Amino acid sequence: KAGVTQTPRYLIKTRGQQVTLSCSPISGHRSVSWYQQTPGQGLQFLFEYFSETQRNKGNFPGRFSGRQFSNSRSEMNVSTLELGDSALYLCASSDPGLAVYEQYFGPGTRLTVT
Amino acid sequence: QKEVEQDPGPLSVPEGAIVSLNCTYSNSAFQYFMWYRQYSRKGPELLMYTYSSGNKEDGRFTAQVDKSSKYISLFIRDSQPSDSATYLCAVGLRGADGLTFGKGTHLIIQP
Numbered sequence: 001k002a003g004v005t006q007t008p009r010y011l012i013k014t015r016g017q018q019v020t021l022s023c024s025p026i027s028g029h030r031s032v033s034w035y036q037q038t039p040g041q042g043l044q045f046l047f048e049y050f051s052e053t054q055r056n057k058g059n060f061p062g063r064f065s066g067r068q069f070s071n072s073r074s075e076m077n078v079s080t081l082e083l084g085d086s087a088l089y090l091c092a093s094s095d096p097g098l099a100v101y102e103q104y105f106g107p108g109t110r111l112t113v114t
Numbered sequence: 115q116k117e118v119e120q121d122p123g124p125l126s127v128p129e130g131a132i133v134s135l136n137c138t139y140s141n142s143a144f145q146y147f148m149w150y151r152q153y154s155r156k157g158p159e160l161l162m163y164t165y166s167s168g169n170k171e172d173g174r175f176t177a178q179v180d181k182s183s184k185y186i187s188l189f190i191r192d193s194q195p196s197d198s199a200t201y202l203c204a205v206g207l208r209g210a211d212g213l214t215f216g217k218g219t220h221l222i223i224q225p
Contacts, residue, residue: 092157105159
């Protein structure tokens, strides 16, 4: 099975712009979670989608949003980018029909905001 | 107090040594305990997970959970240079907001 794929892998944006990141989960996985990883804060949960519905949400401002499509692919959007949004954004897929919280991560999108 | 505490290291040991990596957590309600390995410029890779106190073994890796002390450990036997990576512990609750991760321990295995 192919793993979790994320596009693009690297992105450079300017403060104030918006960005959309994409994630394709492992075939058959219906849950997609997004995380932000920074050296200072580590890995922090953004939100989780299951069957096109946001099921859980972390403690991030409303500038961070996401959605999931019927084929389980997911996108996350960050509007009005700030310098502090520079991070590695990781997507993880899982299937609650298997072991709960057995999440498989993609390689991430490294976002740099200048 | 952070929910999950993990020493960032770096932890440097010679090849063949037994490695002990540890985390403490604050919320006794956590039900799931996981260890991930992350190589540079890669996403985290699930190594092991468990739902209960006690030990779980997989090859050279042993995960240990002590719920009474809120302490989780990962032991690596016969460590190899290829084990050099950042190891992240994570805890979770059924139906709750994703996983809570430690900041990771950077492990270096010297050949």
